[in-house]
Amino acid sequence: TAERRKEAVVVAPEMPPFDYVPPPYNGPSGDEIMAKRKEYLSPSVFHFYKTPLHVVEGKMQYLYDDKGRRYVDAFGGIATVGCGHCHPDVVAAIVEQTKKLQHSTVLYLNSVITDFAETLASKLPGDLKVVFFTNSGTEANELAMMIARLYTGCHDIISLRNGYHGNGAGTMAATAQSIWKFNIVQSGVHHAMNPDPYRGVFGSDGEKYARDVQDIINFGTSGNVAGFISEAIQGVGGIVELAPGYLSHAYNIVKNAGGLCIADEVQAGFARTGSHFWGFENQGVVPDIVTMAKSIGNGIPLGAVVTTPEIAQVLTRRNYFNTFGGNPVCTAAGLAVMRVIEKEKLQQNAFEVGNYLKERLNGLKDKYELIGDVRGRGMLLGVELVTDRKLKTPAKAEIVHVMDQLKELGVLVGKGGYYGNVFRILPPLCFTKEDADFLADAMDYSLSRM
Numbered sequence: 247t248a249e250r251r252k253e254a255v256v257v258a259p260e261m262p263p264f265d266y267v268p269p270p271y272n273g274p275s276g277d278e279i280m281a282k283r284k285e286y287l288s289p290s291v292f293h294f295y296k297t298p299l300h301v302v303e304g305k306m307q308y309l310y311d312d313k314g315r316r317y318v319d320a321f322g323g324i325a326t327v328g329c330g331h332c333h334p335d336v337v338a339a340i341v342e343q344t345k346k347l348q349h350s351t352v353l354y355l356n357s358v359i360t361d362f363a364e365t366l367a368s369k370l371p372g373d374l375k376v377v378f379f380t381n382s383g384t385e386a387n388e389l390a391m392m393i394a395r396l397y398t399g400c401h402d403i404i405s406l407r408n409g410y411h412g413n414g415a416g417t418m419a420a421t422a423q424s425i426w427k428f429n430i431v432q433s434g435v436h437h438a439m440n441p442d443p444y445r446g447v448f449g450s451d452g453e454k455y456a457r458d459v460q461d462i463i464n465f466g467t468s469g470n471v472a473g474f475i476s477e478a479i480q481g482v483g484g485i486v487e488l489a490p491g492y493l494s495h496a497y498n499i500v501k502n503a504g505g506l507c508i509a510d511e512v513q514a515g516f517a518r519t520g521s522h523f524w525g526f527e528n529q530g531v532v533p534d535i536v537t538m539a540k541s542i543g544n545g546i547p548l549g550a551v552v553t554t555p556e557i558a559q560v561l562t563r564r565n566y567f568n569t570f571g572g573n574p575v576c577t578a579a580g581l582a583v584m585r586v587i588e589k590e591k592l593q594q595n596a597f598e599v600g601n602y603l604k605e606r607l608n609g610l611k612d613k614y615e616l617i618g619d620v621r622g623r624g625m626l627l628g629v630e631l632v633t634d635r636k637l638k639t640p641a642k643a644e645i646v647h648v649m650d651q652l653k654e655l656g657v658l659v660g661k662g663g664y665y666g667n668v669f670r671i672l673p674p675l676c677f678t679k680e681d682a683d684f685l686a687d688a689m690d691y692s693l694s695r696m
């Protein structure tokens with residue numbers, strides 16, 4: 247059969263060479279860790295694979311397990327390790343700062359914190375220059391929504407269906423996927439139609455989807471709103487790049503209703519999309535507030551909210567404080583991240599290798615019916631698996647199988663989307679063309695065996 251012919255030609259690929267051999271691992275076994283995990287970690291903690299992966303070391307775009315086996319990490323710690331696992335410059339900055347001053351709050355002066363704030367501001371357009379540091383993306387989005395509410399005196403926030411903004415009370419309300427929400431009282435958030443070019447009713451017409459924002463304002467609010475929050479490319483939602491032109495139309499509508507526009511750059515920021523440093527720049531808009539986390543500290547817990555001096559004034563009405571926000575070790579990591587992105591031209595690499603990988607994945611789409619869509623930008627790519635291309639039936643069981651097979655070959659990818667049928671490919675930005683080929687060949691091999 248055709249399937250058998252395919253099987254005959256696709257051979258298991260070899261991982262690109264890499265000049266590092268980890269020392270033997272002598273710690274607790276995966277089974278021992280698993281037993282402890284079951285007893286002591288929250289039962290909400292889940293893992294991806296049939297046999298959980300026990301990672302003991304990370305080096306740039308690779309992870310090593312307890313047997314010393316190397317994996318291409320195309321999930322990149324969920325888009326956190328933009329510079330690569332344990333990048334030597336970032337590690338050196340962390341170690342040096344830890345020895346000097348491990349903690350200081352913003353109650354005292356410290357140049358690391360202000361230097362990093364200045365560096366972030368220099369990367370943002372317009373008057374976006376006042377930084378408030380947090381420890382996570384959730385905290386950053388909670389604060390951003392609070393600022394919008396304080397500034398406008400309104401309570402209503404609009405976010406997008408299928409968006410993900412965190413797991414706090416307010417951010418869970420803004421998140422619009424039932425699988426990430428608990429049934430607790432949350433108010434004041436309206437969810438607009440998602441400008442999803444693959445599954446949405448208006449295809450790639452961003453303007454048509456934006457009309458729903460106007461409808462929500464007209465029929466669901468008093469006519470004024472506090473703000474609008476969205477990702478430019480939805481990450482957890484399955485790498486959905488908003489239809490072209492959507493944000494500029496939506497932002498205009500929101501501004502006319504007195505609201506502030508919040509760009510959630512937690513996943514798409516820090517050069518990941520390749521074409522621009524920030525995801526929102528791909529839509530040609532300038533937000534009023536930008537939130538960030540993940541790649542900002544190359545995996546070190548850090549988040550930030552950046553807004554204009556005028557809007558930031560609202561936080562002077564009361565005391566507002568965050569004990570760890572802007573911790574000098576984290577901000578030293580942040581400074582090192584910015585230097586590495588510049589020095590190693592990671593944005594350019596994300597663009598070039600990302601485009602190449604997307605092309606390879608599109609080639610697989612031509613070959614396998616199971617691939618319904620390939621999308622995204624730079625090092626933020628999605629591959630949606632469907633059992634029926636016309637009906638777009640999510641291939642939920644198949645993706646689990648392919649993902650396990652990829653792991654066996656030495657490739658780690660993420661999985662997401664509401665139906666859990668989208669591969670999320672978010673490698674460190676130092677990912678090479680050889681890594682991209684290996685990933686695509688491994689996917690080819692795995693799909694040929696379905």
Ligand code: PLP
Pocket residue numbers: 381382383384385387410411412413477481482510511512513539540
């Ligand atoms: N916003 C986006 C776009 C995210 O992808 C995430 C996490 O996945 C968050 C916010 C929440 O960030 P954190 O998990 O750091 O709280």
